[in-house]
Amino acid sequence: MAKETIAQFQIERLEILNPQGEVDSELLPSLSERQFLQLYELLVLTRLADERALSLQREGRLGTFPSSLGQEAAQVGSAFALNSRDWIFPSFRELGVFLSLDYPLANYYRYWSGDERGLLCPPELNIFPINIAVGTHLLHAAGMAMGARYRSDPAVAVVYLGDGATSKGDFHEALNMAGIYRLPLVAICQNNQWAISVSRNRQTAAETLAQKALAFGIKGIQVDGNDVLAVYRATTEALERARTGGGATFIECETYRMSDHTTADDARRYRDPAEVDRWRDRDPLLRMRRFLEKGGLWQESNQAELEDRLRHRLDLAVTEAEAVEPPPVEDMFRYTCHKLCSRQLEQLKECDDGNP
Numbered sequence: 001m002a003k004e005t006i007a008q009f010q011i012e013r014l015e016i017l018n019p020q021g022e023v024d025s026e027l028l029p030s031l032s033e034r035q036f037l038q039l040y041e042l043l044v045l046t047r048l049a050d051e052r053a054l055s056l057q058r059e060g061r062l063g064t065f066p067s068s069l070g071q072e073a074a075q076v077g078s079a080f081a082l083n084s085r086d087w088i089f090p091s092f093r094e095l096g097v098f099l100s101l102d103y104p105l106a107n108y109y110r111y112w113s114g115d116e117r118g119l120l121c122p123p124e125l126n127i128f129p130i131n132i133a134v135g136t137h138l139l140h141a142a143g144m145a146m147g148a149r150y151r152s153d154p155a156v157a158v159v160y161l162g163d164g165a166t167s168k169g170d171f172h173e174a175l176n177m178a179g180i181y182r183l184p185l186v187a188i189c190q191n192n193q194w195a196i197s198v199s200r201n202r203q204t205a206a207e208t209l210a211q212k213a214l215a216f217g218i219k220g221i222q223v224d225g226n227d228v229l230a231v232y233r234a235t236t237e238a239l240e241r242a243r244t245g246g247g248a249t250f251i252e253c254e255t256y257r258m259s260d261h262t263t264a265d266d267a268r269r270y271r272d273p274a275e276v277d278r279w280r281d282r283d284p285l286l287r288m289r290r291f292l293e294k295g296g297l298w299q300e301s302n303q304a305e306l307e308d309r310l311r312h313r314l315d316l317a318v319t320e321a322e323a324v325e326p327p328p329v330e331d332m333f334r335y336t337c338h339k340l341c342s343r344q345l346e347q348l349k350e351c352d353d354g355n356p
Helices: 033-058 072-079 095-100 105-112 137-151 163-167 169-180 210-216 228-243 273-280 284-294 300-322 342-354
Strands: 012-014 087-089 157-162 185-191 219-224 249-254
Touching: 012 228, 033 072, 033 095, 033 105, 033 228, 033 284, 033 300, 072 095, 072 157, 072 185, 072 228, 072 249, 072 284, 087 137, 095 105, 105 300, 137 157, 137 169, 137 185, 157 163, 163 169, 163 185, 169 185, 169 210, 185 228, 210 219, 210 249, 219 228, 228 249, 228 284
Parallel strands: 012 219, 087 157, 157 185, 185 249, 219 249
Antiparallel strands: none
C-alpha cells in the first residue's frame, strides 16, 4: 500500500493597524478620510451605547445585557463592508453591527428591556432577530445562502458567532453545507477568548479557529479583531468572493471580551486580571484614534465634541424606548402560533376577561 503525504496547510493572519496607530500602507483599505472618521465615530458610539445599556441595567431599566466592550472593531469593521442586499444573522453581542447598519437604537434598547417589539426590523434592513441559543442561527444563514444561490441573487448571508459556537454541531453542519454547495456565506467569529467561563484553549486543541474552515473546503482567515481596518478588508474580500461564486469564508476575529459574559456573570471568578490588563493595551478605539491623529484628522477637542453629540443621541434613544406603551398580554398568543389550540384559546379568553 502506497503512502501519500498531504500538503501542509497554513492559515493567513491579517493585521494592518497596530496598537500605536501605525499602518501597513500596502494593506490599507482604499477608504476616504470621511470613511475613516465614520469608522471611528461608530466605534465610539458602540462603546458609549454599551456603557449606557450597562447603566440602564443596573437601574433596573434593562434586563440581563451582554456587553461588547473591547469587541467594537470586529463588529463595526465587518458591518461597514456590507451592503443593503446582504442578510445579517446576529447572535446576542452585536451592538456595533446594529449601529453600523443604522438600526434604531431605541428598538435595540427596547428589546433588552424585555419588549420583543424591539426586534421588528425596519423594512429597509435585512437583519434577522437576535439569536440567543448558541450556534443555531448558522443553519438559518446557510439556508438563506442556499436560497440566494438558487435564485442567482447577489445577496450574501453574513452570520456572527462567538468562539463558543465553534464547539456546537450546528457550526459544523452549516459550514459543511456551505462548502459542498459553495454557498454565498460569510461567517464572522468573534473569538473573545472565553465562552462564558470556558477558555478558548479548553474548547479546542486547534492552533487557530480559522483552520477549522479547511475541513469544510472553504476559505479560513484569522484577523486581528481589534484592528478595524483589517476586519473591514477581510470582510470586503470575503463578500466579493461570495458574490462571484467563490464560496463561503470563515473569518476568525481574534479579540477579547473585556467585560463579563453578561450582567448575570462575574468574570473575576475565573479570569486572571493580568490577562485583562494585557488586552486593555490593545484597545481598538485607542489605536484607531492614534491613526487619525497621525494623519492630522483628529485632535483632543474633536473627542469632547463627538462624545457630547453621541451622548445626546443616546438620551433621545432611551427616552424613545421608554415612551412606548407596554405590549398587550394577548401578543404572546397572537404572534406565537398560527392556530391556537383549545387550551390557548381558553387562556386568551382569561386575559381578555381580566382586562378593564
